Amino acid sequence: MITLHHCPQTRSMRTLWLLNEMDVEFQLKLHAFDKSLRDPEYLSLSPAGRVPALEIDGERMFETGAITQYLCERYSPDRLGRPVDDPDRMAWLVWVHFAETISQHTAALTQQHVALREDHMRSPIVMKLEAARIAKCYDALEARLSTPVENRDYLLTSGFSAADISVGQAVYMSRYFVKLDQHPAVAEWYARITARDSFAKSLPTEGGIYEQEFYPPWPIEKV
Template sequence: MITLHHCPQTRSMRTLWLLNEMEVEFQVRTYAFDRSLRDPAYLSLSPAGRVPALEIDGERMFETGAITEYLCERFSPERLGRMPGVPDRMAWLVWLHFAETISQHTAALTQQHVALREDHMRSPIVMKLEAARIGKCYDALEARLSTPVENRDYLLTSGFSAVDISVGQAVYMARFFAKLDKHPAVAEWYERITDRESFAESLPQGEGIYDRDFYEPWPVD
């Protein structure tokens, strides 16, 4: 049995979406976004106290990129993964890990807007810089998705894969802080991939981290 340790609206949603897409048998243990992740029992699964953590065949895994690579190699090497030797292997690896480039900026903004509860703790400079950096990530995606290549409905020419899930989940989080208005190709791609049932099944069933749909660079009344 596979057990996913998960907090709604965090990077672990990436693994949940992937597992739903694979249609493998698994169970989810859900945690609040709080100090419960510092419990010694949880730290034995994820030493930095982060989600996701994955238990499989008596072993443990953490780090979404590693989890994605392993699950694709084992359960979906051709449909969701791209194994060594296939033409899209290099691009698959690049975009898989680009998800973390986006997520680091979203994490900084989540800290500013959500974790720091008083305005005097927050930095308007950090908020504006990190939102702008997400915009630069959108620029990279826009360039990729607007390239006049046959079948450019997804990040890879060979079709939908785990990189659309990884980057798509990162964009799902980033959209709380930076809109897609100026990136039409990204918006079309995002709408396409989030129309999948596996995405809907990965959304929070109740409250998540965020209490609104969009956060301005500086808190407003």
């Protein structure tokens, strides 16, 4: 049995989306996004006190990139993964792990806008820099998705894969801080992949980190 330890609207959504796309049984264990992730029992699963943590066959995994690679290689090497001899294997690895590049900037903005409650705790410079870095990530995706290659509906020429899930989840989070208005190819791709039932099943039914649909760039005008 697979057990996924999950907090809504965090990186563990990436693994939940992936599992929903696979024909495997799993159970979900929800956690609050709070200090309980530092409890010794949970730290035995994920030593940094982060989600996701995955229990499988008596073993424990953490880090979404590693989890994605393992699950794809074991349960879906050809459809969601790409075998080592596949022409798209190199691109698959790059984009699966590029998701974490986007996520680190989103995490910094989440800290600034959400975790730090008082304005005097926040840094306008950090907010602007991290938002600009997310926009640069969108630029990279735009270049990839607008390349005139036949059937470029997804990140890989060979079709939908876990690379789309990994990056798509990262973009789901980053859109709370940087919109896709200036990146039409990314917006079309994002709409395409998030129309899948597996994405809908990974969305929070209650709770979550973000209380607003969008957090405008700093500074916010005071009335």
